Amino acid sequence: MQRDTRQRRAIRRVFMSVGRPLTPDEVLEHGQRIVPSLGLATVYRNVKALADAGWLSLVELPGGGLRYELAERPHHHHFLCRSCDLAFDVHKCPDEVEELAPEGFEVDGHELILFGRCAECR
Amino acid sequence: MQRDTRQRRAIRRVFMSVGRPLTPDEVLEHGQRIVPSLGLATVYRNVKALADAGWLSLVELPGGGLRYELAERPHHHHFLCRSCDLAFDVHKCPDEVEELAPEGFEVDGHELILFGRCAECR
DNA sequence: GAAGAGATGAGAATTGATTATCATTATAGG
DNA sequence: CCTATAATGATAATCAATTCTCATCTCTTC
Numbered sequence: 297m298q299r300d301t302r303q304r305r306a307i308r309r310v311f312m313s314v315g316r317p318l319t320p321d322e323v324l325e326h327g328q329r330i331v332p333s334l335g336l337a338t339v340y341r342n343v344k345a346l347a348d349a350g351w352l353s354l355v356e357l358p359g360g361g362l363r364y365e366l367a368e369r370p371h372h373h374h375f376l377c378r379s380c381d382l383a384f385d386v387h388k389c390p391d392e393v394e395e396l397a398p399e400g401f402e403v404d405g406h407e408l409i410l411f412g413r414c415a416e417c418r
Numbered sequence: 419m420q421r422d423t424r425q426r427r428a429i430r431r432v433f434m435s436v437g438r439p440l441t442p443d444e445v446l447e448h449g450q451r452i453v454p455s456l457g458l459a460t461v462y463r464n465v466k467a468l469a470d471a472g473w474l475s476l477v478e479l480p481g482g483g484l485r486y487e488l489a490e491r492p493h494h495h496h497f498l499c500r501s502c503d504l505a506f507d508v509h510k511c512p513d514e515v516e517e518l519a520p521e522g523f524e525v526d527g528h529e530l531i532l533f534g535r536c537a538e539c540r
Numbered sequence: 541g542a543a544g545a546g547a548t549g550a551g552a553a554t555t556g557a558t559t560a561t562c563a564t565t566a567t568a569g570g
Numbered sequence: 571c572c573t574a575t576a577a578t579g580a581t582a583a584t585c586a587a588t589t590c591t592c593a594t595c596t597c598t599t600c
Contacts, residue, residue: 337578337579337580358529375519375525386518397534398509400540409531411528414522415521463548
């Protein structure tokens with residue numbers, strides 16, 4: 297059975313308040329402001345459980361480590377800051393992207409990533 | 419000084435003939451058809467040297483491992499087959515993509531990745 | 541065709557990310 | 571409040587990718 301622990305609540309709260317994709321390390325950092333004793337293993341366990349439960353989804357951006365974000369959000373893409381390495385949401389999407397595939401290829405999804413410097417880093 | 423070895427020639431030839439982004443493992447596999455004794459460390463060394471020299475460029479797609487492709491090619495994007503995990507070039511690009519960024523963000527590049535099944539795998 | 545120096549190949553070592561272990565803690569239910 | 575048991579946290583273990591080591595090989599030049 298699933299228990300509602302302090303650390304699980306903190307992790308959920310982090311995702312809801314931050315509103316952008318987070319790596320496990322980022323989750324740990326933010327989560328420790330709520331539950332200082334939070335450990336990395338707990339973050340990995342919960343983030344995985346929340347993803348299995350469909351509450352989080354996996355975001356794979358260039359540059360190593362996986363990130364997670366709230367699932368069930370409207371279609372969107374991402375901006376990756378080359379300076380601070382944080383990922384942000386981009387709430388617009390060019391149309392008809394999936395028609396760009398070569399002849400004979402079957403497309404079932406796409407990801408658009410913008411690179412640059414975020415408002416903070418400029 | 420740089421020497422023109424059999425293995426380096428083979429690696430260059432692989433990239434020129436295959437025409438899509440390759441992981442070091444894929445380079446090894448193809449390269450061994452030309453120089454059977456080719457080793458993985460040599461692939462890593464040369465791929466890195468060729469990238470430093472500007473002859474190859476780095477392609478980071480979701481799903482782990484880095485890939486390399488011929489540099490100095492016209493702007494293009496990529497298709498990643500969910501079945502065989504090979505990456506292919508997509509020679510079209512939606513316009514004005516970089517204008518989709520949030521207010522205050524400075525965009526200096528973008529990557530569009532289509533997912534699905536390649537012609538072979540269907 | 542000899543010699544010097546860069547390159548290679550096999551395997552060991554390293555790295556960073558993720559997972560497993562296990563003693564301890566804390567939650568849900570009675 | 572008590573108890574059973576899921577969850578936690580610190581650390582060790584694992585894993586895949588990449589780099590290093592070093593004896594050996596082979597380009598290049600003379």
